[in-house]
Amino acid sequence: MRDAAPSRAPKVSLRGGTPPARSPWRGGGWLAAGIGLLLLFPLSSPDAFFLDVFTTGFLLAAFAASWDVVGGVSGQITLGHALPFGAAAYSCALLTSFAGWPLPLAVAAAVLLAAVVGAGIGALSAPLAGPFVALLTLALGEIAHEVAVGHTFFSGPGGYAWGGEGGIPVALPWRDASPFSSYYAALVFLCLATFGMLLFARSNSGLILRAVAGSPITAQASGVPIARFKRLAFTVGSAFAGAAGAGFVLHVGRATATDLSLELSFQAATFAAVGGRGTIVGPAVAAIVLHVLFQGLSLPPSARVLLYALTLLVTLRFFPRGVAT
């Protein structure tokens, strides 16, 4: 398997003409084994709590992988990746309960909106370099979070107060989804989304984005329109983040301000750093492992963020270039 030729040679090779030495799909066996185990896990009739932890973990994993499209593959360090996630979550909630849209239409609109938001962030941050992308995305995410926290309005059947810290409920067509169906739906979504992101990362565009991440000046000198490709990275990554956000809000049933928080963006960066930036699968695996580990210990939320920060600091200190390189 390791010596197999790549299934599809890139049309434009930016690696100097030599074919990649190793198959891009190496490690696929371990991945398949892991997916098999996850498929089998609910059959061991576990506690509903653990099924719920895993379901959330799968959605966070898709979110972490979508961070990696922007932050790892394309090297645009975003600290506001919760913005497309939360934008999709909020629009899903608003469109179903406020505007009364049918759920599939609302989800599609939410993903589209996330992609548009991503294109906007990409357009704003394309001229910036290095740490300033991080600053700008952080500021944009915080603005959205503050607006979501501060904006309360009276609406809905019965005139409840919506928005603010309490968030906005989603009108779901089903009552109390069974934990099994949520688990499998989230797992299927994670596999499909990760596969899609892997395809993107291994496409020509993905290859060019890696060149942009490696050295923007060299890429520009080779005739790559780097601003357009940075926008593309943000658009694709944000669309997948939006899909994860829509999935999350369907699972939880409510869009809240934490979906837009700096802590969530930071969590995605943590998963990516621990799992290996630029590998797409690594951040997803790290997200599942760390989330299940920390959530399974049933620690208070602030202790969890503390552990995430510590894990990240240790990883960055000893692997400043990244775990995967």
Add this chain to the structure above:
Amino acid sequence: MASPLPQVLLDGLFAGGTYALMAAGMALILGVVKVINLSHGAFFTLGAYVAYALAGRGVGTPLAAAPLAAVIGFAFGVFLGKSFVNPVRSHPFALPVGTLACALLFEQAAQMVWGPHPLSVAAGAPWIGPGGLVIRRWGVIAFLSSAALLGGLKWVLSSRPGLPLRLIAEDEEIAGSLGMDVEAIRYLTFGGACAMAAAAGALLSPSGAVTPTMGRAPLLLSLVVVIVAGMDSVAAIFLLSIGLGIFGNACAWFLSPQWSYVALLATVCLLLSARPAGIVALAGRRD
């Protein structure tokens, strides 16, 4: 009631003058260590909690809390500078994400120790000036101490002891070849700048609620200041901080406190869009 404008201006002046201390620390880190320290706001929060803890033990004056906060901030800052920032400072991912991790780490630790609820530090009775103008005692103390410390910093930087700092900011290779311990000067500067942020937090603690995330707004204010005013002139930093302090206070007064934070965030976005090169020294010299 009289027009609120003089009151807003006065309180903004006091707060802005003290924020200048923190912004000058940010500029110092940017100039000497050449990194953006996203954990700078956490040191501000640390200082405020030190003042709160002291006030709970009967030491009510921020003048006592500020030196203690500065010492604690210096210790943590040296640790952070020596064991994290120095080794990873040339890695464009590790640095912003790592310093943000430190900030979140501290925010969560503060939340576990003191709880998420806003706390307040009593500041003594204010003086009533002409026209019903309330002159807050902590404001005067904070403004004057901050101005004095900044004057001291300006003097140090322009005299013989500040020469290594200026030389490292200018060209660290030459500084190293002249026998200066560049690494040590870097982490000591980092610690000193963190001490300035902690002192500012202690001085300003009576001005509002002490919460785990209170440092985020001053962090953004410092970022705006260093993007606009650069790192060369202490006076420019001081004046711009006062301007931003008044601006933030006006937003808080006329809209709501939350909007002053949003306004600062929006300013950061606008500035970065208008000046894509950002901070020239950092963009040009990164290795």
